[in-house]
Amino acid sequence: MGSLKIRNLSLSYNGGAPVIEKFNLDVSDGECMGLLGPSGVGKTTILKALAGLIQPDQGCILIDDVDVTALPPEKRDAVMVFQKPLLFPFMNVAQNIGFGLRMRKINGAHKQSEINNILRLTRLDGFGRHKVHELSGGQQQRVSLARALILRPAILLLDEPLSNLDANLRQEMRELIQEIQTKTNITTIFVTHDQSEALMMSQRVSLILDGRLRQVGRPQDLFYRPVDPDVARFFGGCNFFTGEIKNGQFETPLGLFPVGQDLKKNQPYTATIRPEDIVISPANDKHLRGAILRTNFEGAATRLWVQCNGVQLIVLAAGAQYKAHQNVSLHIPPDKIRLFPKNV
Amino acid sequence: MKGHQLQTNHNFRTRMAPVMPSLSILLGPALIVVGVLFGGGLILGILQSFGYLHVAAANHLSIQHYLNVLMDPDFLESLWLTLYIATASTLIAAGLSVAVALFLVTLAHKNRLIHFIIQIPLTVPHLVIAVAAVFMLSPTGLLSRFAMALGLINTSSQFPLLINDRWGIGIILTYVWKEIPFITVMILSVLSNTGIELLQVGQTLKANRWQRFRYITLPIIFPSLGAASLIVFAYTFGAFEVPYLLGQTYPMMLSVWAYRNYSDIDLLARPEGITTGILIAVIVSLTVLMAQVITKITRRKGIVL
Ligand SMILES: Nc1ncnc2c1ncn2[C@@H]1O[C@H](COP(=O)(O)OP(=O)(O)OP(=O)(O)O)[C@@H](O)[C@H]1O
Ligand SMILES: [Mg+2]
Numbered sequence: 227m228g229s230l231k232i233r234n235l236s237l238s239y240n241g242g243a244p245v246i247e248k249f250n251l252d253v254s255d256g257e258c259m260g261l262l263g264p265s266g267v268g269k270t271t272i273l274k275a276l277a278g279l280i281q282p283d284q285g286c287i288l289i290d291d292v293d294v295t296a297l298p299p300e301k302r303d304a305v306m307v308f309q310k311p312l313l314f315p316f317m318n319v320a321q322n323i324g325f326g327l328r329m330r331k332i333n334g335a336h337k338q339s340e341i342n343n344i345l346r347l348t349r350l351d352g353f354g355r356h357k358v359h360e361l362s363g364g365q366q367q368r369v370s371l372a373r374a375l376i377l378r379p380a381i382l383l384l385d386e387p388l389s390n391l392d393a394n395l396r397q398e399m400r401e402l403i404q405e406i407q408t409k410t411n412i413t414t415i416f417v418t419h420d421q422s423e424a425l426m427m428s429q430r431v432s433l434i435l436d437g438r439l440r441q442v443g444r445p446q447d448l449f450y451r452p453v454d455p456d457v458a459r460f461f462g463g464c465n466f467f468t469g470e471i472k473n474g475q476f477e478t479p480l481g482l483f484p485v486g487q488d489l490k491k492n493q494p495y496t497a498t499i500r501p502e503d504i505v506i507s508p509a510n511d512k513h514l515r516g517a518i519l520r521t522n523f524e525g526a527a528t529r530l531w532v533q534c535n536g537v538q539l540i541v542l543a544a545g546a547q548y549k550a551h552q553n554v555s556l557h558i559p560p561d562k563i564r565l566f567p568k569n570v
Numbered sequence: 571m572k573g574h575q576l577q578t579n580h581n582f583r584t585r586m587a588p589v590m591p592s593l594s595i596l597l598g599p600a601l602i603v604v605g606v607l608f609g610g611g612l613i614l615g616i617l618q619s620f621g622y623l624h625v626a627a628a629n630h631l632s633i634q635h636y637l638n639v640l641m642d643p644d645f646l647e648s649l650w651l652t653l654y655i656a657t658a659s660t661l662i663a664a665g666l667s668v669a670v671a672l673f674l675v676t677l678a679h680k681n682r683l684i685h686f687i688i689q690i691p692l693t694v695p696h697l698v699i700a701v702a703a704v705f706m707l708s709p710t711g712l713l714s715r716f717a718m719a720l721g722l723i724n725t726s727s728q729f730p731l732l733i734n735d736r737w738g739i740g741i742i743l744t745y746v747w748k749e750i751p752f753i754t755v756m757i758l759s760v761l762s763n764t765g766i767e768l769l770q771v772g773q774t775l776k777a778n779r780w781q782r783f784r785y786i787t788l789p790i791i792f793p794s795l796g797a798a799s800l801i802v803f804a805y806t807f808g809a810f811e812v813p814y815l816l817g818q819t820y821p822m823m824l825s826v827w828a829y830r831n832y833s834d835i836d837l838l839a840r841p842e843g844i845t846t847g848i849l850i851a852v853i854v855s856l857t858v859l860m861a862q863v864i865t866k867i868t869r870r871k872g873i874v875l
Contacts, residue, residue: 277774299773306774312767316789326775328785373775 227290228303228380228413229255230276235285237271244283245271246437253381256411258404260428260445262418264460267434269417270309273383276415277306289380300329303380307387311366313358319369320345320354326377340376347406348372364395371403375410382414388423400427421461425449433457455566458498464540465499468568476565479535480514483560494568502542503562506530506554513555520550532556612851619845635845645846647821655738655813655823656806659745664799666746667753668791672783674754675761692751696744700815703744707732733816740816741823745809749802756798757791765790793868800861804854824850 235249245268253259263269274280276287278299286295294302305326313322320341327337345351348368358366367387374382387403388396404427407414418424424431425445432442441453452458455466469478471491476483478497509515516534523529527542534556541556548554594601620631639645670688677684691699706712714729723729733740765787772786813823822830824846832843 279770279773299770300776300778304774305776308767308771310767312764312771314768314771314786314789315764325772325777325785329772329775329777329781377776 227255229253229290230381230413230415231288231291232276233286233288235272235275235287236283237268237275237280238283239271244437246275246434249285249434249439251432251439251442253413253415255413258407258414258416258427258429260416260418260424260431261434262421262424262431262460263434265419268437269419269434270385272434273306273385273415273417276381277304277383278302279306304383305374305377305379305381306383307370307374307385309386309389311358311363311370313366313369313373315358317358318354319350319356319358319361322358322369323354323372323376325373330377344372344376347375347409349402364391364399367391367399368402371406375406375412378410378412380413382412384414384416386417386419389418389420396423403427433460435460450564452498452564455496455498458564462500463498464501465504466496467537467539468494468496470494476563479537480558483558483563485560485565490567495565496568497563497565499558499563501529501540502527503559504539504541505557505559506532506541506543506548507557508555509553510555513557516554516556518548518550518552518554521548530554615844615848618841619848621841635841636849639842639845639849642842644821644827645824648824648827651738651821652807652824655741655745656803658738659742659749659806660799660803662742663746663749663802664753664795667750667757667798668795670750670754671757671761671791672787674758675765688754689751691748692755694748696748696809697811697815699744699748700812703740703816704733707740707743734818736818738813738817738823741813744812744816745802745806749806753795753798753802756794760790760794761787793864796864797861800857800864804857804861807857808850808854 230251230253232249232251235246236244237246237249238244249272251259261269261272271280275282278294278297278301282295286293288294289303294304314325317325323344324337324341327333327340332340341354345354348371350365350368350372353361353365353369358369361369367390371384371387384403388399391399400423403416416424416427418427425448428445430443431445431448433440433448435456441448441457443451448457449461452461452463455463458466467478467480469476471477471485471493474485476485476495476497483497507513514534516532516539519531519533519538521528521530523546524542527544528546528548530541530543530548532539532541532554539556619635621634622631674685674688704711708714709726709729709731713732714723714726717723717729718726731739732743768786768790769782772782777785808825810825810829813826814829817823817826821827828843828846828850830843831839831846834840834843
């Protein structure tokens, strides 16, 4: 069991300006919730407050509907895994992992079998007697995870556990954490500043911008249905253009688009379209015409800056056949456009 | 991993190599002076302790002086006193330093003033503190007059003997006051580097206050506490000026006893004074060596001091 409710949480350091204001979030039992936001927005701060390492200025935290706000960390059923492994250098791997059990005075055969189970779960079999400084970064991070898992907490708090690993190892660890989360079904809060990591790891994602929760939802919702341009921008949205609703159509420099949404007439709107949703083809009379300003090869795709009716658009095109100064045709699928009232 | 470490050590050496010769050239003159004064003195002392008084006398070398010293009941009295004072001041200073460091680390970076005040004794010479101790603690000192003014005692003879006393209280107090900042600074550096974070980890892993102290704080500070304490012990063991001023006439601490013997009008006591000095040097060196060994071992275990 482990549901989490955060109500009206405000956090600051030493009575300074609030880092997080009026933060509300519900995480249900067994869920893996991604906590996403740019660096320095206060993700670690929230996690420390959940763990009990920081006292909130306001608001409360409920674990399984019990208010734990006033409880010290050691009395809360939540364990935090930090950004750095922070292993105890004077203990070996098994001793590190068994630390929590030892603090709970669980010893002997039971403790040993628990340690062995966790070693297997985190793919560290045979490393029990190793000294921690003999481990690689990925192994250290797994020990740190194992050390938390062994306590079977109601809530597992993971603070960017993968940010210090190289790309391949990170992918491997993501899969491992997902596997462990599914197996153990521990309610998990997974902090990251990497949007793709949040999307792939979490059942739901909460996006924090400027100290406030901006949007919570399934990964697809945040990606395809951002609530405002900032959210769209955070997920790599880079094409924004304005227009007005006239006669049931959205009138823009890039043409007329039919609108399904119920929108107010004669009011300016900002539209966004994802760079990979714009269809590009070599010059062709039927469509919108544009000229490529510059290109940037990114491997799986090429990023193209296209000037089109006075609007600059960024297009992601498969392959590398387009060159700078080339004339091209664009097609903007109306169903891929998302509209926000302007001056939001 | 092993190979990797070797590699980095190797790199470290090659990087340092071009610096080394110029460094020794720069330090050369100072090293020569130190070498001649200290090394020469030490060699002469060792020779004399083995019975080689001076060239003209041409005595043969023997360990007679060592036997004399070691059999001398006065030497043993002094040795016990010295061990007692060095151990007591080290243990008291170490215990108080741990408390002070734990307190300071909770203040974190907020209170620079307190950090500054704590470090003041580091800069004050032992001699000054010893003189201050005389002014404060002697039967006619400030504390005694203060107690009289308050009506706690009637005459200065009622004031407890705190200097030149049987238990070396004045000496111990002086060393404790002087060495606390040194040990504290050593512990504080490890505690505030990784200590705070590891304690937070321990807290989320459900360790209570006592368990965090016992299983995290102590192991973290143990190497530096051990090394610093041994250094303080060695220093106190060999120190001269404080017991010379604050000690009683009998028994004396070893260094004072050595000096008294050396400057005795009886010329035969002289080699025994020197021999005692050499013994002090040996014990002090062994203690410092032990501090080095602790540091080395813990480094090898991956614990940074
Ligand atoms: N101990 C502290 N004292 C004062 N301010 C702090 C402290 N720790 C963090 N802050 C401030 O609080 C804000 C949020 O920091 P936090 O570490 O929570 O960010 P984060 O979202 O975890 O960032 P990152 O992704 O880089 O880890 C930052 O502006 C930071 O400067
Ligand atoms: Mg952080």
